[in-house]
Amino acid sequence: MKSQFLIVLLAYFLQSIEAKQVVCKLRFRNSDTDWQYCSKFGSAVGAKLNVQFRAQLQSPYRNNDDILTMTVAFYNDVDFLSIVDNTQLSCQDKMARAFETHTIAIPTDGGWNIPFVQTLHNYNVPKIYYFAAMDCEHGMHFAHKTLPKVDLEMEFTNQLEGETEKDQFSYEDQGLMRLYGMFLVAFILLFGFNVHNYIQYRKTFDRYDSPHFVILIALYLQSSGIFMKYLHLWIYSSNGRGFAFFDIMSLICFMLAEIGMSSLLMLFASGWTLSFQDIDWDNNLEFYIPVVSLTVAIHLILAAMTYIDEDAYHKYHDFSGIQGLILLVLRFLLFAYYLYCYFTHKEQMPKRSVSIYRSFFMLGIAYFSIVPIALMLTYLYPPFQRQYLYAVVSNAGQVFTAGILLYQQSSTRTGYFKASISGQGILPMDKFK
Numbered sequence: 001m002k003s004q005f006l007i008v009l010l011a012y013f014l015q016s017i018e019a020k021q022v023v024c025k026l027r028f029r030n031s032d033t034d035w036q037y038c039s040k041f042g043s044a045v046g047a048k049l050n051v052q053f054r055a056q057l058q059s060p061y062r063n064n065d066d067i068l069t070m071t072v073a074f075y076n077d078v079d080f081l082s083i084v085d086n087t088q089l090s091c092q093d094k095m096a097r098a099f100e101t102h103t104i105a106i107p108t109d110g111g112w113n114i115p116f117v118q119t120l121h122n123y124n125v126p127k128i129y130y131f132a133a134m135d136c137e138h139g140m141h142f143a144h145k146t147l148p149k150v151d152l153e154m155e156f157t158n159q160l161e162g163e164t165e166k167d168q169f170s171y172e173d174q175g176l177m178r179l180y181g182m183f184l185v186a187f188i189l190l191f192g193f194n195v196h197n198y199i200q201y202r203k204t205f206d207r208y209d210s211p212h213f214v215i216l217i218a219l220y221l222q223s224s225g226i227f228m229k230y231l232h233l234w235i236y237s238s239n240g241r242g243f244a245f246f247d248i249m250s251l252i253c254f255m256l257a258e259i260g261m262s263s264l265l266m267l268f269a270s271g272w273t274l275s276f277q278d279i280d281w282d283n284n285l286e287f288y289i290p291v292v293s294l295t296v297a298i299h300l301i302l303a304a305m306t307y308i309d310e311d312a313y314h315k316y317h318d319f320s321g322i323q324g325l326i327l328l329v330l331r332f333l334l335f336a337y338y339l340y341c342y343f344t345h346k347e348q349m350p351k352r353s354v355s356i357y358r359s360f361f362m363l364g365i366a367y368f369s370i371v372p373i374a375l376m377l378t379y380l381y382p383p384f385q386r387q388y389l390y391a392v393v394s395n396a397g398q399v400f401t402a403g404i405l406l407y408q409q410s411s412t413r414t415g416y417f418k419a420s421i422s423g424q425g426i427l428p429m430d431k432f433k
Contacts, residue, residue: 020157020168021240025058026150028070028135028142034091035134037084038072041156042128042171042384049120049129050166052155053104058148060110068106070150071134073098074120077383080130091136098132106150121161126171126384155240168240172384176391177233180226183395187223190402194219197410211264211272215405218260222398225253254394258371261401262334265364269341271348271357324375335368356408356415363404370397 024038043049053072061068075083079097083089095101104113120129133152141147157166158174167174198212229250236242342361349357374393378386408416 020155020170022154022156024133024152024154026070026133026152028138028140028150030142031091031138034136034138034142035094035132038131038133038152039154039156040128040130040170041158042126042173043120043122043158044126044160044171044174045122045124047122047158047160049122050117050157050159051120051131052115052117053131053152054112054115055104055106055150055152056112057106057108057110058151061108061144061147063144063146068108068140068147069103069137070106070140070152071095071101071103071136072116072152073102073132073134074100074118075130075132077128077130080132084130091134094132095134095136110148112153126382128171128384168237172387173233175388177230177237179388179391180230180233183399184223184226184230186399187219187226187402190399190406191216191219191223193410194402194406197406201409211268211405211409214260214264214267215402215409218257218264218398219402221253221257221260222395222402225250225257226395228253257398261367261398262338264405265360265367266334266338266341268357268360269338269345269364271345271353328372328375331368331371335365338364338368352418359415363401367397367401370394370401 020041022039024036026036026038028034028036041049041051051074055070057068073095075098079099083094083097100118102116102118104116107113131154133150135142140150156170157168158171159166169176194212194215198210198216201210201212202208227250228246232242232246232250235246342364346357371394374390374397377393378390381389408414
């Protein structure tokens with residue numbers, strides 16, 4: 001029975017729908033909700049955007065003999081962004097800014113209306129089209145208080161002029177599968193390299209508590225996040241929806257990987273393996289547990305918030321909007337604590353460790369700057385380039401940081417090993433002696 005359920009579930013998510021599919025649930029209650037944004041879709045130069053939409057009531061409505069109608073409007077990016085948050089404009093004013101509108105009749109028996117199909121041609125520059133639904137005449141929920149919600153189903157595909165192949169990815173998401181595939185290979189190679197070095201370290205020093213272990217966890221989480229993101233995009237390429245579980249879990253893994261790498265850099269800033277080897281967890285649990293728990297909780301909340309408004313009009317990458325601001329504040333707080341660790345412990349560094357300690361400090365500055373730089377860079381580029389740019393910068397930063405740390409850990413000839421306690425051939429010292 002379980003196997004049959006899994007087969008049916010897999011078939012549902014892999015069913016072939018060659019289009020991005022969105023269902024907007026609408027209720028036009030009053031003049032504040034008579035115009036509602038539904039979705040957006042980006043188109044490349046020389047491509048045509050195929051749009052298909054239909055509507056239905058969520059349940060039959062027998063208390064009305066009138067014909068129920070609503071309007072679906074298409075907007076260019078400039079026109080849409082000028083009206084979306086303008087509370088002074090009426091529904092009629094916003095409808096007048098659309099370059100195309102279509103009024104559709106909605107059956108009262110709960111069935112779908114005949115699908116409407118439209119093709120938009122893009123000849124100049126890449127652009128994002130926005131789609132909204134409206135009831136400016138107030139003939140829907142405003143007039144019929146018990147009218148069920150309306151489901152507006154929209155499907156989008158990109159298609160290059162003169163070609164038959166269709167692409168259900170919006171322009172800003174095109175190329176992401178290839179990009180994440182490349183990063184997945186890079187992180188798997190780093191993970192394997194680190195496993196080999198960790199085994200050699202254990203054989204040489206007979207210790208488990210090494211930076212290798214923390215790096216392994218961070219690399220595993222980052223690789224898992226990329227793998228699940230790739231799975232989500234692969235399923236999306238088949239059904240136009242993806243699989244929400246994989247998408248959410250990928251964000252959680254990305255954030256936990258960042259926590260792992262941040263924690264390791266903070267330990268280095270505190271002098272771990274350079275001025276002390278054993279971490280006194282017992283006497284400092286009252287500090288570590290609240291800090292770690294709060295950091296993890298905030299990152300997990302961010303991951304959930306990121307998915308809630310996934311298709312919002314202002315959402316051009318995973319951390320745009322309020323999530324990006326929260327992430328920036330959190331990164332600055334972590335960076336402030338990192339600076340505290342460094343300036344508190346730098347005077348305690350043995351002379352042999354000063355040079356590598358400063359190198360790790362500069363690496364930490366670079367690492368904690370990755371997310372702020374990535375977020376700020378996105379605003380220098382058009383909306384349709386932001387998702388790809390953020391994915392490149394954030395993942396490349398992780399590869400760079402992990403690569404530098406692994407290089408320092410990989411040989412007895414590196415500056416780190418010569419400065420570390422293990423390289424001195426002395427017994428481990430307690431941090432608080």
